[in-house]
Amino acid sequence: MLRTALVISGRIVRQRVRDRTALIFAILTPLGLALAFSVLIPNDFSSFHTRFVVVDQDAGPLARVFVDDVLGGVVAAGVADVDTLGTENAATEAVRAGQASAAIIIPAGFSAAIQTGAATELRILGGEYAISLEVARSVASRFANDVGAVQLMVATAFMTGGTTDPGTIQRAQAAMADPSPISIVTQATERLQANLATFYGAAMAIMFVFFATQYGALAILADRQAGTLPRLLAAPIAPGSIVMGASLAGLVLGLISMTVLVVATTVLQGASWGPPVLVALLIVAAVIAAMGISMVVSSLARTAQQAGGLNAIVAFSMAAIGGVFVPLSQAPETMVGLAQITPHAWFLRGIDTLSGGSPGIADIAPSLAVLLGMGIVTGAIGLARARRTLVPR
Amino acid sequence: MKILVIAWTNLVRTLRDRLGLFFIVLMPMIIIITLGITYGGQGSVRVGVVDADRGPFAVELVDAIGDVTGDAQIEIRRLATVDELRDAVARGHVQFGLSIADGYDAALRAGQPGDVEFMAPPTTASSAVQATAERAVATQAALIRATRFATATNGISFDAALAAARTARAGAAGVSVTVASVVTSATSRTSGFSIGAQSQLVLFMFLTSLVGAAELVLSRQLGISRRMLATPTGPWTIIAGEGLGRVGLAVFQGGFIVLASWLLFQVDWVDLGATVAIVAIFSFVGAGAAMLVGTIASNPSQAGALGPALGLVFGLLGGTMVPIEVFPEAMRTIAHVTPHAWAMDAFRAMLFDDATLADIVPQLGVLVLFAIGLVTLAVLRFRQLLRTGAI
Numbered sequence: 001m002l003r004t005a006l007v008i009s010g011r012i013v014r015q016r017v018r019d020r021t022a023l024i025f026a027i028l029t030p031l032g033l034a035l036a037f038s039v040l041i042p043n044d045f046s047s048f049h050t051r052f053v054v055v056d057q058d059a060g061p062l063a064r065v066f067v068d069d070v071l072g073g074v075v076a077a078g079v080a081d082v083d084t085l086g087t088e089n090a091a092t093e094a095v096r097a098g099q100a101s102a103a104i105i106i107p108a109g110f111s112a113a114i115q116t117g118a119a120t121e122l123r124i125l126g127g128e129y130a131i132s133l134e135v136a137r138s139v140a141s142r143f144a145n146d147v148g149a150v151q152l153m154v155a156t157a158f159m160t161g162g163t164t165d166p167g168t169i170q171r172a173q174a175a176m177a178d179p180s181p182i183s184i185v186t187q188a189t190e191r192l193q194a195n196l197a198t199f200y201g202a203a204m205a206i207m208f209v210f211f212a213t214q215y216g217a218l219a220i221l222a223d224r225q226a227g228t229l230p231r232l233l234a235a236p237i238a239p240g241s242i243v244m245g246a247s248l249a250g251l252v253l254g255l256i257s258m259t260v261l262v263v264a265t266t267v268l269q270g271a272s273w274g275p276p277v278l279v280a281l282l283i284v285a286a287v288i289a290a291m292g293i294s295m296v297v298s299s300l301a302r303t304a305q306q307a308g309g310l311n312a313i314v315a316f317s318m319a320a321i322g323g324v325f326v327p328l329s330q331a332p333e334t335m336v337g338l339a340q341i342t343p344h345a346w347f348l349r350g351i352d353t354l355s356g357g358s359p360g361i362a363d364i365a366p367s368l369a370v371l372l373g374m375g376i377v378t379g380a381i382g383l384a385r386a387r388r389t390l391v392p393r
Numbered sequence: 394m395k396i397l398v399i400a401w402t403n404l405v406r407t408l409r410d411r412l413g414l415f416f417i418v419l420m421p422m423i424i425i426i427t428l429g430i431t432y433g434g435q436g437s438v439r440v441g442v443v444d445a446d447r448g449p450f451a452v453e454l455v456d457a458i459g460d461v462t463g464d465a466q467i468e469i470r471r472l473a474t475v476d477e478l479r480d481a482v483a484r485g486h487v488q489f490g491l492s493i494a495d496g497y498d499a500a501l502r503a504g505q506p507g508d509v510e511f512m513a514p515p516t517t518a519s520s521a522v523q524a525t526a527e528r529a530v531a532t533q534a535a536l537i538r539a540t541r542f543a544t545a546t547n548g549i550s551f552d553a554a555l556a557a558a559r560t561a562r563a564g565a566a567g568v569s570v571t572v573a574s575v576v577t578s579a580t581s582r583t584s585g586f587s588i589g590a591q592s593q594l595v596l597f598m599f600l601t602s603l604v605g606a607a608e609l610v611l612s613r614q615l616g617i618s619r620r621m622l623a624t625p626t627g628p629w630t631i632i633a634g635e636g637l638g639r640v641g642l643a644v645f646q647g648g649f650i651v652l653a654s655w656l657l658f659q660v661d662w663v664d665l666g667a668t669v670a671i672v673a674i675f676s677f678v679g680a681g682a683a684m685l686v687g688t689i690a691s692n693p694s695q696a697g698a699l700g701p702a703l704g705l706v707f708g709l710l711g712g713t714m715v716p717i718e719v720f721p722e723a724m725r726t727i728a729h730v731t732p733h734a735w736a737m738d739a740f741r742a743m744l745f746d747d748a749t750l751a752d753i754v755p756q757l758g759v760l761v762l763f764a765i766g767l768v769t770l771a772v773l774r775f776r777q778l779l780r781t782g783a784i
Contacts, residue, residue, distance in 0.1 A: 024698040032706060079524070092575050103575075114568060121569045131438060137572055138524035142531050144568035149535040155561035156539040157546045160554055172542060181501060181537040182530050186511040186523075189490070192483040329485035333470060336486065352484060 001241045008245025012219045013252050016212075026212035026257040030204035031264050034197075050132040051081045053091045053100040060111025062147065066122075067106075070143045079135060088125075095125050101132030104140060114147050150176055193329065194348075194355045198272055201265030202351040203324040205258045206286055206344045210315035212257035213291040214308065216250025217298030220386060221307055243386050247291060247379070254287035274354025278364055282350045285368045288375030289343035295382025299389065318342040346370045395626055399634025404641045421597040421650050438522050439468045441487030441512075443478045448498025450507070450533065457529035458491065467525065475510075482512045489513055489522035501537055502551055536562065590654040591740040595675065595733050596713035597650065598643050600704035602679030605639060606686040610696045632684075632775050636768065639680035647672035663743040667750040671739055674760045678732045681767025688774040707731045732763040 016022040054071060056063050071082045083100070085091045091103035105123040113120035122140040126133035153172040158164050194202065220242065223229035232242060262279060265271040273279045297314050301307035319325070321335065322344025328336050339345035350367030353359055361368075440458060444451050459469040472478045475492050482490040490512030497507040509530060513523055536558050543554040621631050651668060654660040662668045686703065690696035708714055711733020717725055728734040739756035742748035 020695070020698065024702055029702055029705065032702075033709065074524075095575050119567065119569065121571055124570065124572045125575045126572055127575065133572065135524050137570060138528040140570045142524070142528045144570050145528065145531045145535050148567035149538055151567055152535055152539040152558065152562055153542040155564075156543040156554065156558040159557040159561050160543045160547045160549050162543070162546050168546065171546070175538065175542055178538075179506065180531075180534045181506060181541065182509060182534045183506045184509055184511055184527070184530060186513060187479075189479055189482045189512050189514050191485075191514045192480075193485045327485070349484075356483070 001238050001244075004237050004241040005244040005248060008242060009216075009248035009252065012215060012246065012249035015219075016215050016249075016253055017256075022212070022215065022253075026208055026253065027260050030208035030257075030261055034200045034204040034261065034265055035269055049078070049080065050101040050129065050135065051083070051099065052102050052104060052132075052136055053083045053085045053094050054104045054106070055085050055088055055091045056106045057088075057108045058106045058110035062111040062114050063106045066143050070139060071104075074135075074139055080132075092125055095127045098127065100127070101129040102126045102136035104136060117151055190356050192352050192356045193327075194352050195272065197265060197269045198351065198355070199327060199348070201261055201269070201271045202273070202348055203319075203344075205261040206290075206322075206347045207315060207319040207324045209254050209257050209287060209290045210294055210311055213250040213254040213287065214294040214298060214311040215253055216246040216248070216291070217295050217382070217386065218304045218307055219249065220246050220389065221298065221301065221304040224389065225303055239387060243383055246386070247295065247383065250291045250294065251287055254290055255283065258283045258287060272355070273351065274359060278354055278359060278361060279351075281361070281368060282347060282354075282364060282371075285371035285375070286343060286347040288379070289347075289371040290375075292375040292378030292380075292382055293343070295386060296378045299382055299385035318344055323348055343371055343374055346374075395630050396634045396637060399621070399631065400637035400641055403635060403638025404645075421593045421646075438466075438489070439470055439487040440522060440526070441470050441472050441478050441481045441490045443472050443475055443490075443492040445495040446493050446497040450498045450501050451493045454493065454509070454529055454533050455491070457532060458526055467522075479512060482514055485514065489526060491526055504541060507537075590650065590660040591744070592713040592716075592737065594647060594650045594672070595711070595736045595740075596704075596708040598647050598672070598675055599679045599682065599733065600701065600708060601646055602639055602643050602676075602683040603686060603700035603704040604697075605642060606683040606690065606696045606700040610687050610690050610692060631779075632772055635775075636680055636684055636771070639683050640676045643676035643679045644672065647676060661744075663747075664749050667739070667743055667748070667753055670750060670757055671736055671753075671760070674757055674764060675732065675736050677764035678760055678767060681764050681771055684771035685767055685774065688771055688778060707733055710734075712737050732760055735759045735763070 052071070052074075054067055056067055067082075067084070074080050075082050080101075083094075085094065085103075088103075088105055091100070091105065094100040095103050103125040105125065107121065107123065110120050110122075112118075122144060124133070124136050124140060126136070150169070150172050153175065154164055154169055157168060157172070162168060193199075220229065223232065229242075233239060262271075262273055262283070266273060293314065294311055297310050298307040301310050319342075322328075322339050322342030323331060324344055328339055328345060328348070331339070346367045350364045350371075353363050353367070356363070442455050442458075444455055455469060459467050470481070470487055472481060478487075478490045478492055481487045490510075492510040492512065494508045494510070497509070501507040511523060511526060536555070539558040539561065540551060540554040543549065543557060544551055547554075651662055651672065655662060682703075683700070686696055686700050690699055710728055711717075711731035712720065712728055713733050717728055717734060717737060720728060735756045739748075739753040739760075742753055742756070746752075
């Protein structure tokens, strides 16, 4: 029985490898798209850098603290470049022309006002970049807050029955030297996101693998249409070996398609998939899931053409919600939830995990388990239905 | 009249096919929705929060971070455990993580330090969000400092001092931060749905036309064209009929996308006349390309593979999958060998620069040339096939 199954699957695989349509859909199109995407989108989604300009009309000590220490810190953090301009008009022009995302104006009398407890302001002129503007506002507000803290302490003490004598102000200033009542611990986390070249390689591989795995089930339907299936069944061949042969062919074609993509994207565009053994495990699990789903989908159709169409619909729809076109990390929460029903999301999650420091099999175990589970459940249903179609009508 | 009959038969044959209908109607809508939801929220950053304390100070801190007043929106996503938060940060689902330990509120009231934890992946995007979180913490810290100072100075209760500090903060002269915008362009129009819908319109009208190229080969293979030729029907009528069928399909799809996206997602098509002109001319471009592929391919499966592949590659190159702005300079020039880039240029001019029909005449002119060129080539090839009896 196994021998027969192998012969049958060998025939299907050979037929498809020679077929130019299969080659285009399962390998060339995804490879071309992966290449094109990673060439055309050079920038990383997660990088942020902007340019501010500052106009210091005050030139007092506190203005200098703001420019040197506060804005200096922003520059040191790699968030923004800061240029100093002479006039507000020049700054406005720079923002309008898009040379800077925001301008911060320190008005004349700024330092004096703070020292005497009078009102003053930091003015921010923003352009079209909302996030950059927000950064500028946060930086300015934090400074305003710090200088306002002493004033707030004195004012509160005064309101609750104290005095505003120099002693109180001195004690308030001294209290500022105490550690902040809220202590912040900043923890750097690992980054578990594949780079873009790898992401698009993986996304296209999982989207188009359905076009490879479908050929197993399509072969049975085509045989039935052509009338070769009843003849096969008339021969001393167990129906089980026909189904087994067809599924085996689907698996092999799926593995070929994905493996070629992994190798090609690694060589051609420098994708870094991760440890080969773990990548291989994820690919096998993904192909099994895709195989099972194409078996069920194909079993709903009566002709090979219909099955091909249905498979394309299912493959594209699941790709759209599974985070193939847009990384799920960029997607809204509801879509992330919905995506969990697709093998695409779990496969891409596994590939993301492999980009971490030293991934082990335990790290990708959830992805493997879900993919295999999807494959086994849908595969069982698909096989049962496929066997029924073998009964000659 | 015969032309219309041939065209109509063609159209009906495609629309009866459920797969065809999927690609014409559903697929573009799915993509528009996906892109719309995703990029509609652009300009917003996501902060993951684990609030194990849930006391008033903890709630106030989280609200302060989420309550950004500018155009940038901060979306707070609540997570149950610190482990989940760490995973969400590492995978980029949130750009920044904030964890407030249990006992935060009590510690602040008791004069102890309250602990918050920031989680940031090694990206610069997170440092931008971190500035916002630090500001919220600094604001609350200043309030606590003032409360503790007043409590220590005047020997009053924490709550009385806190109330006074809040009042004092509201009336404090201090340093205010004002924000003004110096640009006046109508960028609000470019909602995520708009630009998504424009590119999908261009991408799918062309793609569907090319997928339909297989139909044309089918007509040839089934011998329909040959039999039509046997009737008193000239070759020009057949060519025009087949071509018009393709154009009708593209117009139908284009119209559907424009109408549905306008009704469902309020996509602003800016200038209806200009949009209609682009759709109409681009339909001829798609039909011409489809007829060319249909006459060059020798069997339906060849056309079936070549058509979609060309449609996808041209779509990508022409800036309908990713905006042309992110292309390197040289690629932007190369992109203009595709009709897609010209159609997108026209849409962008309307969206960003308030262009009207008169302003986009140059782009429309180029598209007309594309249409004339493609249709001419296809017709020449079709006539050749008819003459040599290859049909």
